[in-house]
Structures are given as structure tokens and as C-alpha cells.
Amino acid sequence: MSLLDYFRSSRSKGTASVAKERLQILVAHDRSERHRPSYLPKLQREILDVIRKYVEVDMSAVSVNYEQEASREILELNIILPDTARNRA
Amino acid sequence: MARIIVITSGKGGVGKTTTSAALAMGLAQRGHRTAVIDFDVGLRNLDLIMGCERRVVYDFVNVINGEASLNQALIRDKRCDSLYILPASQTRDKEALTKEGVGKVLEELSQGFDFIVCDSPAGIEHGATMAMYYADDAVVVTNPEVSSVRDSDRMLGILSSKSRRAETNAEPIREFLLLSRYDPARVANGEMLSVEDVQEILSLDLLGVIPESRAVLNASNAGVPVILDGESDAGKAYGDAVARYLGEQVPHRFLTVQKKGFFSRLFGG
Ligand SMILES: Nc1ncnc2c1ncn2[C@@H]1O[C@H](COP(=O)(O)OP(=O)(O)OP(=O)(O)O)[C@@H](O)[C@H]1O
Ligand SMILES: [Mg+2]
Numbered sequence: 074m075s076l077l078d079y080f081r082s083s084r085s086k087g088t089a090s091v092a093k094e095r096l097q098i099l100v101a102h103d104r105s106e107r108h109r110p111s112y113l114p115k116l117q118r119e120i121l122d123v124i125r126k127y128v129e130v131d132m133s134a135v136s137v138n139y140e141q142e143a144s145r146e147i148l149e150l151n152i153i154l155p156d157t158a159r160n161r162a
Numbered sequence: 163m164a165r166i167i168v169i170t171s172g173k174g175g176v177g178k179t180t181t182s183a184a185l186a187m188g189l190a191q192r193g194h195r196t197a198v199i200d201f202d203v204g205l206r207n208l209d210l211i212m213g214c215e216r217r218v219v220y221d222f223v224n225v226i227n228g229e230a231s232l233n234q235a236l237i238r239d240k241r242c243d244s245l246y247i248l249p250a251s252q253t254r255d256k257e258a259l260t261k262e263g264v265g266k267v268l269e270e271l272s273q274g275f276d277f278i279v280c281d282s283p284a285g286i287e288h289g290a291t292m293a294m295y296y297a298d299d300a301v302v303v304t305n306p307e308v309s310s311v312r313d314s315d316r317m318l319g320i321l322s323s324k325s326r327r328a329e330t331n332a333e334p335i336r337e338f339l340l341l342s343r344y345d346p347a348r349v350a351n352g353e354m355l356s357v358e359d360v361q362e363i364l365s366l367d368l369l370g371v372i373p374e375s376r377a378v379l380n381a382s383n384a385g386v387p388v389i390l391d392g393e394s395d396a397g398k399a400y401g402d403a404v405a406r407y408l409g410e411q412v413p414h415r416f417l418t419v420q421k422k423g424f425f426s427r428l429f430g431g
Binding site for chain 1: 307
């Protein structure tokens with residue numbers, strides 16, 4: 074590719090397409106933050122308390138994820154239990 | 163009952179006041195009784211753009227505080243009988259606009275007007291939220307530039323959660339995009355976000371595209387809303403936007419580079 078070609082191709086692509094890509098990511102992120110229900114942290118704490126009644130786990134054992142898709146909202150709970158073999162012992 | 167329109171953006175300096183003056187004048191020229199209110203407490207300049215700065219006696223905050231009546235504070239436009247301006251106060255106290263006070267003034271204005279245009283200050287703080295709280299319609303003024311588009315999107319979030327309509331579960335505010343300072347030559351070069359790019363990100367009804375135009379500075383120098391410069395590109399584009407707001411189907415103009423005529427090429431117009 075000659076130097077001239079390089080300038081031509083970079084001009085036809087332009088900085089506007091970079092701006093658009095960056096904006097799409099940024100705006101999607103802003104929106105997911107905005108739509109996240111405000112009760113999530115409290116939910117996470119209370120779930121953790123319940124689990125701790127039965128199993129010894131630490132803070133990081135429960136993760137709560139929220140995603141919004143076109144037609145549905147997904148609340149994802151991930152609970153990592155400690156090694157079961159050791160628990161039984 | 164008046165329809166309350168907020169002209170908002172988040173980011174500063176994108177053309178809200180220019181747009182407020184143009185839309186208000188455009189609506190009034192079509193015979194609709196229109197009031198335009200400057201919500202930019204401490205930094206009033208709508209009166210300058212409208213060319214009535216020397217006729218300001220009382221302001222918005224005086225009315226809220228009961229120091230003047232609405233009739234005393236409203237300034238009737240000299241060019242158009244159906245247009246009135248309510249200037250902002252120069253007070254430094256940003257909290258002078260209370261939700262109750264603003265609500266009372268809008269309520270009273272609603273009795274006598276068809277449209278109330280609210281020129282919002284920049285930002286997402288108190289003044290901007292007061293300007294949009296009671297709105298029925300929102301015109302989100304955006305420049306084809308990353309920070310402006312991002313701020314517009316954040317403003318949309320606020321409109322849909324912190325307005326009266328949102329809080330009372332009423333029908334949501336109608337939201338329109340007004341893309342301003344558009345430079346078709348730079349868009350063609352791939353240097354500027356196109357109207358399609360911005361639409362794809364914000365997905366709003368497109369009220370209009372206002373080109374980057376020398377007519378805007380000329381108009382503000384003279385204190386004449388640019389829509390009254392009917393020969394200018396920006397004036398025409400604002401005229402189209404008013405027509406669209408009122409429900410007319412008008413094709414978009416000034417989206418591509420204007421071919422210069424022989425004479426303007428000759429004289430560098
Ligand atoms: N279409 C345009 N072409 C060229 N210049 C423009 C255009 N629209 C606005 N301007 C200029 O941009 C500047 C800011 O415009 P304006 O005061 O309307 O913005 P604003 O959003 O009200 O600003 P603020 O956030 O400070 O209230 C002014 O100098 C104005 O002349
Ligand atoms: Mg302004």
C-alpha cells in the first residue's frame with residue numbers, strides 16, 4: 074500500500090466512524106447503569122445473609138447481575154458454595 | 163391549556179437559546195399564542211437573542227417571589243403580537259426556582275397561551291431539571307460530536323425518570339432530536355457524525371437538522387431570532403422544524419453540500 078493509498082483509505086473511513094463506535098459503547102454502558110434497579114445492592118446483602126445461615130461463605134460468594142434485553146429483563150444470581158466434600162466432612 | 167416544550171441538551175453551548183428563540187418566534191408567527199421563558203438563572207441571555215434586553219423590568223424569579231405579577235414581567239415582542247418573553251433573573255441564587263414556584267407560573271401561563279417554550283440552562287443540575295420537570299414535549303438539541311450526543315442520551319434518561327409525567331405515571335414526554343451546527347461537507351469527508359449516525363444512537367424523532375451557519379451569529383448580533391432571516395439556511399431549517407413540530411410532513415434540507423452557483427463561486431459567497 075502506497076503512502077497515498079494510506080491517506081485515501083484513512084480519509085474515507087474518517088474519524089467520524091471512530092466517534093460512532095465509541096459512542097455506541099459508551100451509551101450502551103450508560104443506559105445499562107441507568108436501568109439497573111436501585112435495590113440490587115440490598116438484594117445482594119440480604120441473599121448473602123440468608124445463605125450464611127446455612128453455609129459459611131464470604132462476601133464474594135454471591136454475585137448479582139442485571140441485564141436488559143429488548144423483550145425481557147434478566148436477573149442473574151450466582152452463588153458459589155464452598156467445596157462440598159469438605160463441608161460434609 | 164398550553165403545551166409546555168423544554169429545549170434541553172445537557173451539554174452547554176450547543177444552541178438551546180438560539181433554538182428556543184427560533185421555535186417560539188416560529189410558533190407565534192403562525193398565530194399561536196406563545197411564551198418563551200429563560201430558565202438560565204444568573205446567566206440570562208434569551209432577552210439578548212430576542213432583542214428585548216432593554217425592556218426587562220421584572221423577571222421570572224420576581225414573579226415566583228410575588229414581587230411582580232406575570233403581566234408586569236412578560237415582555238411583548240415588538241415584531242409579533244402573539245409572542246411574549248419571560249426573562250431570567252440575574253440573581254446568583256440558583257435555588258430561586260422552586261418546583262412549586264415554577265409550577266404556579268406555568269399553571270398561570272397555561273391559561274392564556276397555546277405554547278410555553280422553556281429555554282433550559284446547560285447541565286443536569288437544578289436549573290435544567292426545573293426547566294424540564296413540567297414539560298409535555300422535549301426538544302433535545304445536539305451537536306454532531308461525541309460529548310454532546312452522550313449528554314443528550316443522559317438527558318433522555320432524566321426526562322424519563324425525573325419529570326412530572328414520569329413521577330405521576332402519565333403519558334411520557336414526547337422527545338424530539340434537533341441536530342444543530344451540522345456541516346455537510348465535513349460529514350461527507352467522514353470527519354463529522356452524520357444525522358443517520360446520531361439517529362442510530364439516540365433513536366429519536368428528528369425534528370430538524372440546522373446547518374452550521376453564519377446567519378446565526380448575524381442574527382444574535384442584531385437581536386433577531388434567526389428564523390426571521392427567511393433567506394438564510396438556518397432560518398429555513400428552523401422554519402421547517404416548526405412545521406414538523408406542528409405535524410406537517412416536510413422533507414429535510416441542507417443535509418448535503420450545497421452546490422455553489424456561478425456567481426457565488428465567482429464572488430466567494
Ligand atoms: N447553527 C449554528 N451555526 C453557527 N453557530 C451557531 C449555531 N447555533 C448556535 N450557534 C452559536 O453557538 C453559540 C451557542 O449558542 P446558544 O447560546 O444558542 O447555545 P446554548 O445551548 O443556549 O448555550 P448555553 O448552554 O450556554 O445556554 C452561540 O455563539 C451561537 O451563535
Ligand atoms: Mg442558553
